């Protein structure tokens with residue numbers, strides 16, 4: 001049964017509280033699991049990706065308890081290997097948990113959703129082999145047996161995901177000789193997510209040197225337990241802010257950090273370039289639509305998660321929109337380049353895949369359609385945004401939004417109909 005999405009009968013106005021950052025929550029959980037004592041997380045995301053991370057860490061022996069508004073994480077004496085650890089479709093789980101299992105006693109095996117086996121894993125598994133693990137296969141599902149004493153050097157090609165680098169850096173301090181990690185490929189996407197990893201490591205006392213722009217050296221040592229408050233997820237905020245831009249409304253996201261390493265923050269520059277007005281408060285961001293939007297040519301190498309929302313903005317803006325630098329999103333929850341072009345065409349828009357992104361012509365007549373979501377939460381955001389201006393759009397599946405925002409449909413409906 002298709003799920004209809006609301007259209008906007010008036011400009012979308014209001015304040016939208018956005019749940020905690022997926023990237024920060026899952027890094028904080030991993031660092032707390034590796035720390036030298038109990039940690040407390042406040043504002044952690046509650047969604048499928050964080051639930052999968054919590055379940056995976058528990059299987060390895062970590063104790064995680066909700067206490068009031070917080071999560072209390074207690075590391076085990078020693079990690080223990082576990083069978084059939086479920087990664088779902090979560091990149092952060094499939095790329096961050098196997099390195100922890102390298103530190104465990106005994107073999108671990110990892111499984112995931114049907115499409116998870118198409119997401120790139122080879123370079124991470126190569127890295128784990130270089131650190132001494134025995135690994136079967138090059139994708140999910142796979143089995144890994146840790147070595148008696150892990151080594152400390154790995155050279156991997158992270159051009160298909162920055163998460164390979166982040167996953168290995170996160171455990172670097174717990175390896176007997178630390179870790180020297182080198183990226184061997186010709187491009188490196190999502191650099192801000194690697195900076196988020198190194199910054200969060202430094203905050204817990206880990207020494208990380210960047211020897212050049214592709215080599216990291218993590219010194220061996222303790223990872224300090226800490227109490228951390230998680231920022232709102234700025235990539236998830238993007239769809240709500242974009243709703244104001246495309247309807248001539250005004251949406252405020254409270255809690256917007258004054259400085260953030262989340263690449264989703266780039267949405268403010270993008271909507272401003274397209275013609276919307278952006279107002280930054282001390283701890284908030286507001287987007288106001290002030291007339292027709294203009295298409296743009298944008299390189300999203302650093303913030304590729306924004307591609308579906310920017311593609312929808314482009315389809316409602318005047319002129320051509322070209323998104324570059326995102327070849328690797330063919331390995332995201334789905335092949336997002338192919339999915340976006342297929343769904344734009346289903347609506348009657350002119351859209352083409354390019355070698356490293358897509359190009360489309362906006363502001364044409366769009367027809368109602370049932371859009372496919374490919375189990376991808378951000379394809380729902382894409383459809384929801386278009387539905388505001390194209391009555392009659394529905395999606396084949398809404399459940400996939402629970403990957404990072406289980407209450408998206410409720411929040412979206414109440415904002416649009418407020």
Ligand SMILES: O=C(O)C1=C[C@@H](OP(=O)(O)O)[C@@H](O)[C@H](O)C1
Nearest residue numbers: 023161162163166189190193305
């Ligand atoms: O480390 C992270 O938290 C993430 C890194 C990025 O992955 P890629 O480098 O695979 O794009 C991003 O797209 C993903 O949503 C989250």
Ligand SMILES: C=C(OP(=O)(O)O)C(=O)O
Nearest residue numbers: 089090091092305332333
């Ligand atoms: C690419 C994404 O997720 P993942 O962490 O599963 O890679 C995303 O959320 O857009």
